[in-house]
Amino acid sequence: MSNAITMVEAVNLALGRAMSQDEKVVLLGEDIGTNGGVFRATVDLKAKFGNKRVLDTPLAETMIAGLAVGMAAQGLKAVAEIQFMGFIFPTMEHIVGHAARLRNRTRGRLSCPLVLRAPYGGGIHAPEHHSESTEALFAHIPGLRVVIPSSPARAYGLLLAAIDCPDPVLFLEPKRIYRASKQPVEDNGVPLPLDTCFTLREGDDITLISWGAMISETLQAADRLADEGVSCEVIDVATLNPLDLDTMLASVTKTGRCVIVHEAPKSGAVGAEIAASLSERGLLELRAPIARVAGYDTVMPYYRLENHYMPNSADVIDAVRQTLEFA
Amino acid sequence: MDTVFKGEIHLTRYLDQQGKLLAPLPDIPELPSRLVSCYRNMVLARALDSKAIALQRTGQLGTFASMLGAEAIDVSIGQCMKPEDVLIPYYRNHACQLMRGLPIDQLLLYWGGDERGSAHPAMGQDFPNCVPIATQALHACGVATAIKIRGEKRCAVTVIGDGGTSKGDFMEALNVAGAWQLPVVFVVNNNQWAISVPRVIQCGAQTLAQKAFGAGIRGEQVDGNDAIALHQVLELALERAREGKGPSLIEAISYRLADHTTADDATRYRDNEELKAAWEREPVKRLRSYLHSEGLWDEEQEKCWQEEVNRMVQEAADAYLAIPPQPVESIFDHLYAELPERLREQREWATVKAMPGGSHHE
Ligand SMILES: Cc1ncc(C[n+]2csc(CCOP(=O)(O)OP(=O)(O)O)c2C)c(N)n1
Ligand SMILES: [Mg+2]
Numbered sequence: 159m160s161n162a163i164t165m166v167e168a169v170n171l172a173l174g175r176a177m178s179q180d181e182k183v184v185l186l187g188e189d190i191g192t193n194g195g196v197f198r199a200t201v202d203l204k205a206k207f208g209n210k211r212v213l214d215t216p217l218a219e220t221m222i223a224g225l226a227v228g229m230a231a232q233g234l235k236a237v238a239e240i241q242f243m244g245f246i247f248p249t250m251e252h253i254v255g256h257a258a259r260l261r262n263r264t265r266g267r268l269s270c271p272l273v274l275r276a277p278y279g280g281g282i283h284a285p286e287h288h289s290e291s292t293e294a295l296f297a298h299i300p301g302l303r304v305v306i307p308s309s310p311a312r313a314y315g316l317l318l319a320a321i322d323c324p325d326p327v328l329f330l331e332p333k334r335i336y337r338a339s340k341q342p343v344e345d346n347g348v349p350l351p352l353d354t355c356f357t358l359r360e361g362d363d364i365t366l367i368s369w370g371a372m373i374s375e376t377l378q379a380a381d382r383l384a385d386e387g388v389s390c391e392v393i394d395v396a397t398l399n400p401l402d403l404d405t406m407l408a409s410v411t412k413t414g415r416c417v418i419v420h421e422a423p424k425s426g427a428v429g430a431e432i433a434a435s436l437s438e439r440g441l442l443e444l445r446a447p448i449a450r451v452a453g454y455d456t457v458m459p460y461y462r463l464e465n466h467y468m469p470n471s472a473d474v475i476d477a478v479r480q481t482l483e484f485a
Numbered sequence: 486m487d488t489v490f491k492g493e494i495h496l497t498r499y500l501d502q503q504g505k506l507l508a509p510l511p512d513i514p515e516l517p518s519r520l521v522s523c524y525r526n527m528v529l530a531r532a533l534d535s536k537a538i539a540l541q542r543t544g545q546l547g548t549f550a551s552m553l554g555a556e557a558i559d560v561s562i563g564q565c566m567k568p569e570d571v572l573i574p575y576y577r578n579h580a581c582q583l584m585r586g587l588p589i590d591q592l593l594l595y596w597g598g599d600e601r602g603s604a605h606p607a608m609g610q611d612f613p614n615c616v617p618i619a620t621q622a623l624h625a626c627g628v629a630t631a632i633k634i635r636g637e638k639r640c641a642v643t644v645i646g647d648g649g650t651s652k653g654d655f656m657e658a659l660n661v662a663g664a665w666q667l668p669v670v671f672v673v674n675n676n677q678w679a680i681s682v683p684r685v686i687q688c689g690a691q692t693l694a695q696k697a698f699g700a701g702i703r704g705e706q707v708d709g710n711d712a713i714a715l716h717q718v719l720e721l722a723l724e725r726a727r728e729g730k731g732p733s734l735i736e737a738i739s740y741r742l743a744d745h746t747t748a749d750d751a752t753r754y755r756d757n758e759e760l761k762a763a764w765e766r767e768p769v770k771r772l773r774s775y776l777h778s779e780g781l782w783d784e785e786q787e788k789c790w791q792e793e794v795n796r797m798v799q800e801a802a803d804a805y806l807a808i809p810p811q812p813v814e815s816i817f818d819h820l821y822a823e824l825p826e827r828l829r830e831q832r833e834w835a836t837v838k839a840m841p842g843g844s845h846h847e
Contacts, residue, residue, distance in 0.1 A: 192754045193681030216651035216687045217618060217679050245617055248653070283598065285548050285576075287616045424831075454831045456816045461547055461598035466813045466839060473838075 162340035168310035169199045169275070169331060172317040173237065175347050177207050180235060183321060186213040186222060187239030196241055197277055197336060223249035223274065227256050230272040235321055243278035243330065244287035250295075257326040258301030273320045273327045279371050279421055280468055281334035283461040290458045291370070291422040296328050297399040297431070303327040304398040305352060308373035310341040315350030316396060322349055332371035352397050355405040361389035364478055365409040367432060368419040369395040372469060376419050379474035388478065398428050406432065407440050414445035414485075417477045419469060424452035446484035449477045492698045494691075496706040496738075499713035502766050504774025511717040519564055520772065521781055523712045525790060526563065527556040527769050530580035532794040533589060534743075536802055537596060541747045545806060547598045551743035552577050554710075555674050557768035558644075558737045560584065561715035562672060565723050566642055571632075572611040573625040573643040575618075577674065581644075585611055589801030594808060600819075601811065619649040622658035622671060629667035629732075640668040640726035648679025650696060651687045662732040663700035670722045671734045674709065676741035681754040694736035702732045709737030710768035713775075742767060813839040 163171065177183045185200060191214035194201030204212035215222055219240060226236035240246045253274065261269040280289035297304045303325050307313035313331065320327040358373070359380055368376040373394050380390035391409050395401065410416045416436060418429040433448040451473045459467050501507055510516055534553055540546035552559060555577060563584030566572060572585055579592055586607030595602025595614065603613035610628075615621035625643035632639055649655055650673055662669050673693050677684045690696070697704025703725075707718045715737065722733035740763035744751045751760075776782035817824055817832040824832065837843055 188679075189681045191681075194753075196680065196748070214682055214686055217648035217682065218652045220653050221651075247617075283547055285616055286614075454816065454835060455828055456820055456831075459816045460600050462810050463813060463816055464598075466835060467816065 160342045160344040162342050163310055164337045164340055165307065165310045165313045165331070166197055166199050166336040168314040168343050169317055170201055170203070171343065171345055172314045172321075173200060174203060174206065175345055176235075176237075176318055176321045177203065177211060179347060181211075182233060183235040183237060184211050184213065184229065185237050185239070186215050186225060188215055188217055188222075188241050190214060190239050195239060197333065199275070199331070200239065219245055219248040220251065223252035223257070226272040226274065227252050227260070227270055230257070230270045230326070231260065231268045235271060235273070237273045237275065237321060240274060240276040242288050243276040243292060244290055246274070246276055249274065253296070253302060253326070253328070254299050258299050261325070262301060269324060270326045271324050273329055275329045275331060277333035277336070278330045279332045279334055280458060280464050281371060283464070286460055289461070289464060291420070291453065293330055293398055294422055294427045297428050299399075301325070302399065303352060304330070306330045306332065306370045306396060306398060308332065308335070308370055308394050308396070311343050312350060312356065312394070312396060314343045315348060316352070318347065319349035319352045323352060327352075330370070334371040335374060338374065353400070353402055354397075355402045356394040356396055357391065357405065357409065358394050359390065359392040361391040361413065363389045363413055364415040364417065364481060365391045365393060365406070365413045366417050366419060366474065366478070367393045367395060367406060369398065370421065372419045372421050375469065375471045376474055378471040379478065382471065382475060383478055388482065390478065395428075395432070401432065401435065403435050403439065407436060410436055410440055411443040414443060415481050416444070416448045417451060417474065417481055418448065419451045419474055421453050421469060423455045424450055425455045427452060446481045449481050451477045490698070492695060494694045494704060494706055496708065497714040497718050498708040498711050499717070500708075500711045500771055500775055502771065504771045504778065506775065510713065513716055513720055516713075516716065517779070517781055519716065520712060521776060523557075523560045523564055524769075524772050524776055524782065526560040526580055526584055527712075527772065528790055529583065529794045529797065530556045530559065531769060532798045533579060533583070533592070536798045537593065538747060540593070540802060546593065546596050548746050548748045549596050550577050550746045552579050554676060554740050554742035554763070554767060556580055557712045557715055557772065558672065558674055558709045558739060561712055561719055562642060562644070565716065565719040567639065568609070569639045570723065570727075571628045571639070571641045573621045573628060573641055574612065574614060575621055575644050575646065575649065576614045576616055577646070578644055582608075582611075585609070589798060590804040590808070593801060593805035597805060599808070599811065600815075619645060619652035619654040621645065622649075622655045625669050625671070626658045626661050626667055629662070629669035630665065632668050633665070638727045640670060640723055642670045642672065642723065644672045644674055646679060647673060647675040647677065647684050647693060648682060648687055650693050656696065659696060659700035659702060659734065663702040666729070666731045668726040668729065669732045670719070670726050671732070673734070673736045674739055675736050676739045678741050678745070678755070680745045680749060692736060694734055697734040702734060704734040704736070706736045706738060709739035710766050710771055712768065712772045739768075740766065
């Protein structure tokens with residue numbers, strides 16, 4: 159029997175597994191060694207694998223990303239931690255300008271199989287710049303994969319897949335649910351696919367599409383709606399780029415209705431991409447407009463007002479009811 | 486072969502660990518009374534620090550960055566700055582912010598997760614706290630550029646940690662400051678740790694001050710636990726900047742006597758012996774011993790001032806706790822000079838949801 163563990167423990171388990179399976183896997187980042195990362199995602203790994211496999215870096219994100227590009231081009235599997243997604247912006251030059259295009263620029267002569275891990279999202283009453291959800295900025299970048307787990311088991315399997323993946327992957331960890339629940343996770347080294355959504359709950363009346371910490375709110379809404387006789391299908395997108403439209407389209411074709419739920423500001427977000435793609439390919443299957451439950455188009459409020467910003471299960475229920483009323 | 490460049494880094498120190506004077510006092514007008522004022526502010530900073538940590542531990546304040554061990558640096562900056570200078574702080578400059586006029590309750594409001602803590606009019610042109618490490622160093626250069634373009638006699642002062650000096654922004658800031666001879670002073674609070682990462686991991690150079698050489702600016706070290714030494718180097722650097730004589734980098738050697746923040750546990754990575762040794766060098770006791778020995782401060786004054794700061798801090802904490810949260814509309818009202826039409830609907834919806842019975846009513 160495998161132990162029930164939290165998401166952050168699952169991240170740690172996957173990192174340890176990948177490192178023992180493949181000595182090309184090297185971790186780098188701020189405070190990841192002796193301290194085990196500020197969220198303890200890398201705890202004990204330096205003791206286990208030594209300081210050539212776990213690099214405590216100087217404080218410089220541009221450097222971390224640039225090093226990862228160079229290491230990856232050398233055939234190492236660089237897994238870099240950015241301490242919070244709020245501090246990822248200095249990496250963009252290397253991610254957008256290099257990691258995501260090295261294979262294309264060299265027509266395959268060089269590639270960049272790095273993984274950038276970063277905790278993201280709100281809901282933990284954190285300091286300024288520690289709570290944003292800016293995944294859309296990265297999902298827009300051709301050549302970069304963007305992956306977000308929503309449970310310990312998916313964190314384990316998806317992180318292994320990200321490390322295995324020959325392409326650069328941004329792996330965003332919803333820190334609000336780092337320790338929210340436990341789940342048995344078998345340390346079997348089996349990766350999950352990076353090209354499919356996960357259908358977490360089957361239903362006939364409406365499709366709810368979400369990712370990250372909002373999956374919990376969405377599942378809660380589905381539970382409550384079930385009591386009212388509304389049957390919701392819940393899909394965890396998991397890989398935000400490239401999107402698995404087939405799974406989503408099949409579901410929407412079945413239910414004819416769709417609500418997309420995300421924490422990021424509404425405008426220009428990944429929800430908009432999903433809605434547009436579903437409309438392009440399935441407009442005639444839809445019985446009602448696709449609704450979006452999302453953060454406001456505001457700066458993430460500092461924590462005293464953050465609960466007002468965060469979408470919750472009541473918002474999802476409202477949107478579902480409105481969609482059902484439409485048709 | 487010709488030597489084309491030679492550099493030296495000097496460390497300034499006036500007080501030994503016991504607060505004994507090692508050299509004649511520097512020639513600064515009214516130094517004794519300024520040191521007394523410094524001391525008072527350092528004691529206030531300590532009282533604020535313990536109160537903030539107590540509030541955090543009881544769930545009444547968010548994550549807080551203690552400034553324990555950095556008091557002398559901060560209050561000396563506060564003393565040497567003129568009101569018209571501009572402070573571009575990092576996130577550990579509470580004492581300096583108070584001296585610049587920020588009321589204590591408003592400082593607590595910031596750490597209580599409320600944007601109004603960065604809004605107080607007493608902050609003037611000073612920047613708010615800066616969380617993304619080292620970015621403030623470049624903002625300071627921008628402020629200094631504006632000052633220079635206008636030909637004003639004032640300067641920009643910015644503070645950064647030892648860890649922050651590893652970031653490109655800091656090196657780029659030094660570089661432009663040197664290239665343009667900007668009226669800016671960079672103060673490094675080298676407290677030996679960047680969360681769990683010790684100073685040696687940040688940089689292979691013997692001092693951080695010598696980064697100034699690559700930028701062609703002045704660089705020096707100062708004992709960051711010695712308020713007299715800090716006064717001496719800061720007075721000179723700020724005056725030079727104001728006079729258009731160029732920027733300076735001051736590496737103040739201190740020690741982070743607390744956890745990185747209340748979210749950190751330094752026992753995971755830091756040797757207790759090192760911490761104990763650092764307490765022997767701490768700045769508050771050192772200055773008090775000096776003031777005592779010079780007859781500038783006595784037990785009675787100490788007692789009264791301790792009571793006074795405790796009262797001030799308690800009153801401020803009470804005032805902070807009584808401040809109701811901002812209305813939810815506030816998250817929209819300062820986004821743009823004028824709210825775009827498209828956002829009005831969201832603003833209305835947010836207001837409705839926040840009403841009693843709405844989904845976000847708490
Ligand atoms: C760009 C960036 N990266 C990472 C962080 C997270 N972080 C906050 S404080 C800190 C360490 C800073 O150490 P130092 O510069 O020495 O300043 P100190 O806190 O010790 O005064 C880190 C890594 C951040 N705030 N910004
Ligand atoms: Mg430091």
